[in-house]
Amino acid sequence: MLFPSSDCELDSRETEILFFLIIVVMLRTRKAGSVTMVNYLSSSFVYTKIANLVLWLYADIRLGLIYGVLFVLFALILPEPTYTGPEHVTYFRGLQTLDEELKKRRQDTWVMCLYAAWHPACVNFAPIFAELSAHYHLENLKFGKLDVGRYPDAATRFRVQDGPTSRQLPTLILLKDGEEKVRRPDADHNGKLKRFLFSSDNIKAAFDMEGLYQECKQRLADKNSKNKTE
Numbered sequence: 001m002l003f004p005s006s007d008c009e010l011d012s013r014e015t016e017i018l019f020f021l022i023i024v025v026m027l028r029t030r031k032a033g034s035v036t037m038v039n040y041l042s043s044s045f046v047y048t049k050i051a052n053l054v055l056w057l058y059a060d061i062r063l064g065l066i067y068g069v070l071f072v073l074f075a076l077i078l079p080e081p082t083y084t085g086p087e088h089v090t091y092f093r094g095l096q097t098l099d100e101e102l103k104k105r106r107q108d109t110w111v112m113c114l115y116a117a118w119h120p121a122c123v124n125f126a127p128i129f130a131e132l133s134a135h136y137h138l139e140n141l142k143f144g145k146l147d148v149g150r151y152p153d154a155a156t157r158f159r160v161q162d163g164p165t166s167r168q169l170p171t172l173i174l175l176k177d178g179e180e181k182v183r184r185p186d187a188d189h190n191g192k193l194k195r196f197l198f199s200s201d202n203i204k205a206a207f208d209m210e211g212l213y214q215e216c217k218q219r220l221a222d223k224n225s226k227n228k229t230e
Contacts, residue, residue, distance in 0.1 A: 002063070014055060021051040026142035046120050088137035091142040094155055097143070102178045108186030110175040111207065114168075115158050116180075122170045125198045132200065136209055140223075141216040150189045167193055174189045174207055182207055 002022050010018070049071055057064030092098045102110070113129050115122035133143035141204045148155035148169075149164045155162040159172050167185070174182040185196040196202065204210065 013058065016053055017051055017058075021047055035224045041126060043120050047109060050091070069208060070183055077203070083127040083130050086134040087126065088133045088143060089130060092144055092146045094146075095154050095157055097147060098154075101144075102175070105140075106178050108142055109212065111141075112144050112173045112175060113143070113145045114148045114154065114158055114171040114173065115145060116162055116169050118149060119164075121198070125170050128198065128200050130208065132203065136213045138213070138220060140218050140220050141213060170198065172198075172203065172207070174212075206229075 025049050035086065053064060053068055053071060056067040060076070098217070100111075111132075112124075115125070117123075129143065129145070135144060146154050148158070149162055152162060154160075154183045158171070158173065160166070162169065172182075172184045173180055184198075184203070185193055187193050196206070
């Protein structure tokens, strides 16, 4: 209807853009650690909008600008639904609040998630992290999140790249006594980032969540027993 004089067939450039879209969706979804249909669709919706914007600009810059404005308006009015299930996650607003909490309760163990709200892999990982926090949370085993996209000084502090092509989002860090003990994804001896799939089972294995839970539970029981004795 918009292009009545056209034969409505894709030219070589448009075909290249669509094939590139398929490759990007597959790679980004697999990197997130989950290859379910829901996650494929979630990634598809994000990157298809970008590909559509490019296609509209390629066909007619005026229509591309109109689509871009509608894209932004719909993103603001109808944002992607977020996880609303049970969770025990502390959201830190910058490094200062994190440092204050670590200094105040230095004996606590923290599982920290460094993320960016706009990153598809972080969006897909959010319900997994929330479910882990609901299952393993203790008074001295806590789960926290810090948006390195909003607080770039945190990205610098924890050596995490926060750009759109970053392979470090999300990053999970285990903090014991205020010090980093385990990180995923981590680097090998050559400094190359190792691939890590952010599934629930992989995180439980990498951070030994069962052992960590039992250790913190025992420390909490010893502390309560000591307080009663005193």
